[in-house]
Amino acid sequence: MPTYTYACARCGTFELVRSIARRTDPAHCPGCDRLGARVFTSPHLSRLDPSLDRAVTSAGLSSERPKVTRHVPPAARPAPSARPGHPALPRP
C-alpha cells in the first residue's frame, strides 16, 4: 500500500499507509487524534540521499540555464601520457 501525507492543524504533517481507495478520506492524526486532510507532495524527494539531491538539482539547473565554458577547467584536463606515441597525436 502507498504512503500518503496528511496535515494536522495542531501537529503538522504526518504520513499514513493506506489503500488507494481511502487516499482522499481525512485521517486521524497520531498525535492528537484530530482529522487531517491529505497534502499533495512530490514523491519521496525529501528522502533522497543529500548527494543525489544535489546531483538532481544541479542537473535540473543545468538543463534550464547551462553554463557556457570557453576553456577546459584545469581540474578536468587529463594528466600527460607517458606513452611515447601520444604526444604526436593532435590536441584540441
Ligand SMILES: [Zn+2]
Ligand atoms: Zn495532531
